[in-house]
Amino acid sequence: MLRSVKSQIILATSAIIILILGAASYLVIDQEIRDINQDIFTETVNFAELTHERIIDNYEQNYVNQLFVNFEREMAEIYRLNQDISGLAILDYSGEMRYVDVVEEHLSGHVETEDIERIQAIYPSVKSKKDGRVVYLEKTDDGIRYTNLNGNEVEPIRETEQIHDIYFPFRDPNDALRAYSVHFDVTYSTLIERVRNTIIRMSATAVAGILIALIIGYLVAHGITSPIRSLTEGAAALGRGDLKIRIPLKSKNEVGMLADTFNHMAADLEKSTEERVAHEKVAKELELAAEIQRELLPTQLPEVKGLDLAASLNAATEVGGDCYDFIPREKKGDLLFYIADVTGHGVGAGLVSAINNALIPSLMDHYDTTKDIVTHLNVLLKLKTSPNIFVTLVMALWNPENGSLEYTQAGHDPILHFKAKDGSVEELAKGGIAMGMVPDVSKTIKTESVKAQKDDVFILYTDGIPEAWKNESETFGMDRLKDSLKKHGKLKTAQEIHDAILKDVREFMGSVEQADDITLLAIKRSS
Numbered sequence: 001m002l003r004s005v006k007s008q009i010i011l012a013t014s015a016i017i018i019l020i021l022g023a024a025s026y027l028v029i030d031q032e033i034r035d036i037n038q039d040i041f042t043e044t045v046n047f048a049e050l051t052h053e054r055i056i057d058n059y060e061q062n063y064v065n066q067l068f069v070n071f072e073r074e075m076a077e078i079y080r081l082n083q084d085i086s087g088l089a090i091l092d093y094s095g096e097m098r099y100v101d102v103v104e105e106h107l108s109g110h111v112e113t114e115d116i117e118r119i120q121a122i123y124p125s126v127k128s129k130k131d132g133r134v135v136y137l138e139k140t141d142d143g144i145r146y147t148n149l150n151g152n153e154v155e156p157i158r159e160t161e162q163i164h165d166i167y168f169p170f171r172d173p174n175d176a177l178r179a180y181s182v183h184f185d186v187t188y189s190t191l192i193e194r195v196r197n198t199i200i201r202m203s204a205t206a207v208a209g210i211l212i213a214l215i216i217g218y219l220v221a222h223g224i225t226s227p228i229r230s231l232t233e234g235a236a237a238l239g240r241g242d243l244k245i246r247i248p249l250k251s252k253n254e255v256g257m258l259a260d261t262f263n264h265m266a267a268d269l270e271k272s273t274e275e276r277v278a279h280e281k282v283a284k285e286l287e288l289a290a291e292i293q294r295e296l297l298p299t300q301l302p303e304v305k306g307l308d309l310a311a312s313l314n315a316a317t318e319v320g321g322d323c324y325d326f327i328p329r330e331k332k333g334d335l336l337f338y339i340a341d342v343t344g345h346g347v348g349a350g351l352v353s354a355i356n357n358a359l360i361p362s363l364m365d366h367y368d369t370t371k372d373i374v375t376h377l378n379v380l381l382k383l384k385t386s387p388n389i390f391v392t393l394v395m396a397l398w399n400p401e402n403g404s405l406e407y408t409q410a411g412h413d414p415i416l417h418f419k420a421k422d423g424s425v426e427e428l429a430k431g432g433i434a435m436g437m438v439p440d441v442s443k444t445i446k447t448e449s450v451k452a453q454k455d456d457v458f459i460l461y462t463d464g465i466p467e468a469w470k471n472e473s474e475t476f477g478m479d480r481l482k483d484s485l486k487k488h489g490k491l492k493t494a495q496e497i498h499d500a501i502l503k504d505v506r507e508f509m510g511s512v513e514q515a516d517d518i519t520l521l522a523i524k525r526s527s
Contacts, residue, residue, distance in 0.1 A: 018210065025202040032198050034159035036191040040084050041126070041157055044186050045137065047082040048124065048168040052182040054078065056170045059090050059099055059180075075101075086187035093179040095119050101185075117149055118167040119181040126163040162188055287318065296357040302328045304335050306400050308524040310498035313517065314464075320517040321349025322462045323357045327364065336364065336373075338395035339521055341412065341462040343388075343434075352385055356393075370395040370408040371447045378410070378435040390434040394460060403525065405458065408447045410435050413463055416482060418489035420455035425482045425489070457489050457497060458523045464516035465501075468509050476508050498522040 055078060062071035079085065087101040095116045114134060118125045123136045135154060138145040146156045157163065165185050172178035237245040246263045301309045304326075313322050321342035328335050340356055342349040359380055363373045374395055381391060394415060396407035407415060411434035414427040432445040452458070461481070468476040481501070488500035498520055505518070 308494040310494040319350030322517040322519040323353035340393040418457040464518035
């Protein structure tokens with residue numbers, strides 16, 4: 001049992017407020033669901049009424065005449081008018097499917113007798129999710145009349161009732177053979193989202209209410225539980241750094257137990273202060289190094305005509321040894337980009353990668369080709385870095401005028417080229433020597449050029465991807481990386497391709513901890 005009056009007051013106040021907030025939350029959420037259900041029913045039925053003729057016209061003018069681009073464009077415009085419609089189908093009077101959206105492929109193989117009745121009816125109808133009842137909607141001057149197939153009035157769609165679908169008939173008064181029915185599939189994802197937002201708002205209110213209850217309880221009990229003041233003063237002194245502070249309370253209730261715990265904690269903190277200060281100093285230095293490294297990476301990828309870009313760097317520790325950049329050369333109208341990997345990871349590798357990122361833009365002011373930039377970058381790295389630190393790099397220069405990619409290899413993993421024409425993946429030239437190993441690499445690095453067709457994709461990556469571990473004996477490997485690019489290379493954007501490849505890597509790794517930095521660049525020729 002709780003002995004403290006303060007605890008009892010706080011507990012009682014909190015319980016009352018939680019009960020009140022819980023009841024209020026239930027009522028608000030229940031009413032929100034009812035309102036949204038009614039909104040979705042009204043809006044989807046109105047949407048079906050307003051668009052079914054437009055859908056039939058689009059079907060006859062474009063789909064029947066195999067103008068599929070125009071048809072899909074018009075359908076996309078129609079879908080944008082109402083987010084509660086997840087799919088639709090067009091059926092003729094006999095129930096034969098004339099068009100079906102991919103979302104509604106479950107209709108293509110079987111049409112129930114009940115559906116035939118709805119297709120051939122003169123009034124639109126909805127089907128309830130709760131009990132499967134079909135309600136026909138007869139529009140009159142006084143509003144909607146809810147009936148069954150025989151025209152007898154039935155119970156209207158209730159606020160708590162959700163509908164599965166809508167059949168809306170189309171009849172041409174001048175052509176009896178021109179008779180269709182449009183099937184609309186209704187989704188309640190909007191309801192789920194709005195209820196979720198309401199729950200979040202109510203949860204925030206509940207948290208605020210609990211905090212208020214705690215504050216009120218504390219204020220009421222403060223005058224009664226005066227020994228707490230001594231504990232508060234001791235905690236304040238401890239916060240100022242007085243680790244010798246002790247609370248002289250001998251009470252046997254929970255306040256006395258807390259004071260005793262506090263005294264033990266202060267003693268332990270006094271013993272561990274030096275270790276804590278040293279640890280915080282190292283942590284701050286690592287945090288500063290990581291921040292410097294992040295600032296040297298591109299915060300926003302450039303917009304380049306004819307190219308779609310995506311990139312990411314995931315360091316294995318606070319500071320990584322990978323780096324990359326995309327640098328447009330406005331005067332020449334081309335784009336230089338690169339990816340590099342410093343041996344090891346941690347602070348040392350991170351500092352070298354930062355130096356690498358800082359040097360390249362300045363070298364671009366003096367040298368035009370990737371080979372010259374890499375050659376002179378190696379000279380500087382050799383002079384400024386330790387003999388046991390090396391940097392592999394591949395640097396590329398995109399020429400938009402002729403659609404070619406010139407690249408220079410300095411011991412890095414090969415660029416992978418996805419060819420949209422046949423779906424194949426090719427390893428581009430590899431080789432060369434890592435920078436920082438010898439004073440002059442001009443005769444050992446390799447510079448090649450490759451043409452890119454529309455929708456071709458290039459990916460640049462560090463060895464953290466092919467060397468990602470699943471267990472002690474199995475890595476992701478180049479074959480899986482090529483298969484992943486071949487599988488996802490035809491996705492619409494470079495970002496989608498980039499994300500899909502990384503997802504394959506993460507799923508392969510499972511729960512195994514990342515051992516090396518993982519960096520991936522995806523470059524897609526979009527036009």
